[in-house]
Amino acid sequence: MKRKLLLLLGMIALFLFGGSTARAAEAPLSARESSIAVISALAAKGDMDGLRGALAEGLDRGLTVNEEKELMVQLYAYAGFPRGLNGMTAVMNVVNERKAAGLSDEIGAEPEALPAGTDREAYGERVQTELTGRRVGGGMYDFAPVLNTFLREHLFCDVFSRGRFTWRERELATVSMLAGIGNVNAQLRSHMGVAMHNGVTAEELRALTALLAKHVDEKTGANAEAVLAEVLS
Numbered sequence: 709m710k711r712k713l714l715l716l717l718g719m720i721a722l723f724l725f726g727g728s729t730a731r732a733a734e735a736p737l738s739a740r741e742s743s744i745a746v747i748s749a750l751a752a753k754g755d756m757d758g759l760r761g762a763l764a765e766g767l768d769r770g771l772t773v774n775e776e777k778e779l780m781v782q783l784y785a786y787a788g789f790p791r792g793l794n795g796m797t798a799v800m801n802v803v804n805e806r807k808a809a810g811l812s813d814e815i816g817a818e819p820e821a822l823p824a825g826t827d828r829e830a831y832g833e834r835v836q837t838e839l840t841g842r843r844v845g846g847g848m849y850d851f852a853p854v855l856n857t858f859l860r861e862h863l864f865c866d867v868f869s870r871g872r873f874t875w876r877e878r879e880l881a882t883v884s885m886l887a888g889i890g891n892v893n894a895q896l897r898s899h900m901g902v903a904m905h906n907g908v909t910a911e912e913l914r915a916l917t918a919l920l921a922k923h924v925d926e927k928t929g930a931n932a933e934a935v936l937a938e939v940l941s
Contacts (some may be wrong), residue, residue, distance in 0.1 A: 736909070736911045736914070739769045743766035743769050743771055745881070746762045746765075746919060748888065749887055749928065750888065752787045752885040753889070754794065772816025774872060775872055775873070783881075785862065786889070829861050832860030832868075839868075839875055883896065883900055883913070883916065884916065884920065896932065916932070
């Protein structure tokens, strides 16, 4: 009788706690992806205090120093040099402070280099087309074609060719950066669509908006949630 009672209690515990553990293990975004998102949004917003904490947490979660540096390289393409330089300074300071405290963070692989003689615009156009799922042109791009040239040669060639992140991870970073910048909902809406084209699910984007509300601020999260609702409608 006692053995049957213990077996019954064990099954109840497995049902109550084992299920929640499984759900936690299957959280929409991994710890690595969550750190990429939070770091990107805080850096784009210019919240240096929050960013330093997120950078340290990211290193604890397994991001390498070079990966955090690479996020700031990508950030400048979306938020400009001031945000990118401030973000890179924060990475440098956090790494130096942790080193002084006796912590040893993995530096990680160096960025990849393009072969000499690469046609940068052709390379960037290919990446842009595959990333978005269509050839980008018309409208503003016809009105000011130089902007698309810059996008292709610099962002989609010079930056994307550096490796370190998958396209999926880069789009999670981009969506978070745009959400952190604020007042760029057209671009945020577009990149949510691009993120989904590259394997990010609606559930993962919902988790991302919740992360932004919790770790950046409620206004940023609420705006991203509203834009996502438009994308999914």
